[in-house]
Amino acid sequence: MAIKDLTTATARRPFQRRRKTCPFSGPNAPKIDYKDVRLLQRYVSERGKIVPSRITAVSALKQRELAKAIKRARFIGIMPYAVQ
């Protein structure tokens, strides 16, 4: 019986549409820095690829800065280009 309730309940609302805000535009937002690996790793997938901003809800301006920082970090070897 429980399973049936579960399916009907989620069918109506498949996704929670919470308005995601850009994590870098707030007043005390962390500065994007190519040396800060811990911050950059949050915006890179397990394979090492940059996650698109439509998924991480980063504003376009900050996404460009983020991409530039990630590419610099990859160049100096503190972040991988690809993870096998």
Added chain:
Amino acid sequence: MALYEHIYLARQDVSPTQVEEMTAALTAVITEGGGKVTKNEYWGLKSLSYRIKKNRKAHYTLLNLDAPHQAIAEMERQMGINEDILRFLTIRVDELEEGPSAMMQKRDRDDDRGDRPGRPGGDRGGFDRGSRPPRRF
């Protein structure tokens, strides 16, 4: 004069003391070129995330420079000749950060997990868009 952040990677089998000498030589080039080094940070022997010129580890050094571009160009020319230096990156910045860089203060900042912004899942991101709608032409 222009402000630059400069990072260079030294080969794995070079001793830290030699890295210090290399840094001293570079600062000499900068000072004689009319600039100055405001911060000199040695990150130690770190493991690289991919092999660079067959090396798995490298000595990282960060230098904050305030120098004319000729001094920087001269320093980079000498670094290109030096075989112990694997790679270097010079970036012009608007202002130099004084305190320890993000790499150094990482250790005491380990505890604050902070809220994790939208967890970027796998390559396709968190949700799956499902199959394509049927064609309608």
